[in-house]
Amino acid sequence: MWKKLLYFDRRIIFALIALVVIIPFLTEWRASHGQITPSTQNLYNEIESLKPGTPVMLVFDYGPSGMPELHPMATALARHILSRDLRLLGLAIVITGPSLCHDAVTPVAEELDKIEGVDWVNLGWVPGFVLPITQMGEDIKRTYPTDFQGRATAELPVMAGIRDYQDIGLIIDLAAGNAPGAWIAYAHDPYKVKLAAGITAVMATDYYVYLQTGQLCGLLNGLKGAAEYEHLIGKKGFGYLGMSSQSVAHLVIILFVIIGNIGYFTVRRRRRGSE
Amino acid sequence: MPGPTGPITGILGLSTEIIGIWVAALLTLAIYSFLYGDNPVYKVAEHIFVGISAAYGAALTYHLVIIRRLFDPLFRPDLAQPPLDAPKISLIIPGLLGLLIFSRFIPRYDWLSRWPIAFIMGLYAGLSIPRVIQTNILKQMQATIAPVLPVDAGGQYLLFSGFENLLLIVGVVCTLAYFYFSLPHRGVMGGLSRVGIWFLMIGFGAGFGNTVMARISLLIGRIQFLLYEWLPTIGIHLGAGPGAG
Numbered sequence: 001m002w003k004k005l006l007y008f009d010r011r012i013i014f015a016l017i018a019l020v021v022i023i024p025f026l027t028e029w030r031a032s033h034g035q036i037t038p039s040t041q042n043l044y045n046e047i048e049s050l051k052p053g054t055p056v057m058l059v060f061d062y063g064p065s066g067m068p069e070l071h072p073m074a075t076a077l078a079r080h081i082l083s084r085d086l087r088l089l090g091l092a093i094v095i096t097g098p099s100l101c102h103d104a105v106t107p108v109a110e111e112l113d114k115i116e117g118v119d120w121v122n123l124g125w126v127p128g129f130v131l132p133i134t135q136m137g138e139d140i141k142r143t144y145p146t147d148f149q150g151r152a153t154a155e156l157p158v159m160a161g162i163r164d165y166q167d168i169g170l171i172i173d174l175a176a177g178n179a180p181g182a183w184i185a186y187a188h189d190p191y192k193v194k195l196a197a198g199i200t201a202v203m204a205t206d207y208y209v210y211l212q213t214g215q216l217c218g219l220l221n222g223l224k225g226a227a228e229y230e231h232l233i234g235k236k237g238f239g240y241l242g243m244s245s246q247s248v249a250h251l252v253i254i255l256f257v258i259i260g261n262i263g264y265f266t267v268r269r270r271r272r273g274s275e
Numbered sequence: 276m277p278g279p280t281g282p283i284t285g286i287l288g289l290s291t292e293i294i295g296i297w298v299a300a301l302l303t304l305a306i307y308s309f310l311y312g313d314n315p316v317y318k319v320a321e322h323i324f325v326g327i328s329a330a331y332g333a334a335l336t337y338h339l340v341i342i343r344r345l346f347d348p349l350f351r352p353d354l355a356q357p358p359l360d361a362p363k364i365s366l367i368i369p370g371l372l373g374l375l376i377f378s379r380f381i382p383r384y385d386w387l388s389r390w391p392i393a394f395i396m397g398l399y400a401g402l403s404i405p406r407v408i409q410t411n412i413l414k415q416m417q418a419t420i421a422p423v424l425p426v427d428a429g430g431q432y433l434l435f436s437g438f439e440n441l442l443l444i445v446g447v448v449c450t451l452a453y454f455y456f457s458l459p460h461r462g463v464m465g466g467l468s469r470v471g472i473w474f475l476m477i478g479f480g481a482g483f484g485n486t487v488m489a490r491i492s493l494l495i496g497r498i499q500f501l502l503y504e505w506l507p508t509i510g511i512h513l514g515a516g517p518g519a520g
């Protein structure tokens with residue numbers, strides 16, 4: 001029986017995972033987000049501590065493949081930033097970022113009666129990856145001379161009084177690649193600007209070390225980070241909704257790992273016994 | 276020109292939004308059909324994905340870099356964003372360097388392409404080397420030098436923080452010992468490297484756990500799209516959306 005379990009059709013596992021991901025969406029049951037991670041709480045506290053009118057950079061360094069984890073974070077962060085009357089500067093050093101900035105921020109801004117160009121702006125994308133990060137240390141408006149719609153940034157009310165990183169209260173990099181490392185190396189370390197990151201879970205172990213050193217003041221880890229942040233701001237969205245499926249899928253995977261290990265060791269012991 | 280979506284126009288009585296949702300839904304199902312087995316439908320979806328990704332990047336680069344940052348300021352300063360009084364002549368240098376990349380297509384002059392590549396490599400090496408050493412080596416070393424018996428402002432010992440710091444120091448030393456190959460891994464060195472292996476395994480386990488969460492999140496994202504955006508186009512509305520529960 002154990003041998004059969006070890007070699008059964010893996011498509012059964014795929015079907016089971018699909019089922020356990022779908023079923024929670026069809027029910028009213030919702031899993032708890034669990035305990036709020038300190039790194040999530042720290043980012044929330046950091047935004048809470050900023051005075052109204054302080055500019056906050058929300059950086060969209062991801063593409064459509066990072067959306068399931070990072071878009072709920074982006075929406076929740078945009079809501080928190082705008083509802084606190086902070087100025088939101090959306091930008092990207094990854095080419096797919098500006099459209100996602102528009103997609104995440106516009107509905108929230110409309111709901112909160114915030115005006116693009118006055119309360120928030122989508123600065124778009126500039127090529128060079130680390131070059132715009134470095135150049136913004138000298139002059140942000142020269143690095144992004146126009147916003148995503150082609151309007152001169154120097155003439156936008158939201159950019160009034162902003163020259164370089166010294167005028168920025170906090171940078172939050174939402175990334176599905178190695179962009180947070182570039183922001184740490186070229187923005188935080190030389191200019192001492194406060195930096196936090198929202199990352200896909202697969203990157204998390206690489207970035208916890210920067211919390212230890214204080215180079216990141218907050219970190220949102222994958223869908224769980226998004227769900228926690230939605231809970232903190234009191235507006236549940238797709239992050240919270242997805243965590244029920246996430247929890248059940250994890251239980252099923254743990255179950256299969258246990259069954260697989262018991263099966264492996266049982267078969268190995270029997271094989272040795274028969275030799 | 277990229278920017279906010281324009282007014283939605285109808286095609287055969289269907290809005291472009293509905294058509295977009297259906298195309299996305301069918302391509303999602305086509306990609307997941309690979310889980311049953313490799314098939315032509317999956318191949319078609321895979322090729323469409325690669326083609327569209329490349330084309331999207333090329334189109335955005337053309338509009339936002341070549342036209343907006345090079346062509347307009349150089350040849351149409353009045354149309355540049357923001358408008359300029361005179362052509363920005365200095366852009367000829369990066370423009371020419373960029374054009375030299377294409378000399379690779381002419382075998383007789385392909386050596387010219389090394390100039391812009393050398394410029395890019397020199398620039399990035401100069402920018403990166405000091406910063407990466409500072410960020411990833413010196414700062415990390417500094418953070419490892421932590422007190423094993425820290426005290427708070429009132430002079431009380433912070434035992435748990437001390438234990439965390441001790442664990443950090445032991446983990447770093449033992450893991451480094453595992454990667455130190457100039458001495459045989461026997462005796463004390465063997466013991467340290469064995470403990471190092473345990474720390475590495477715990478690290479890999481945490482990495483694997485996070486990878487599982489990330490992959491399941493991708494599936495959740497697609498399921499959410501199918502349930503809350505695609506199904507409503509055929510009249511099926513699920514009640515338990517965001518905010519429910």
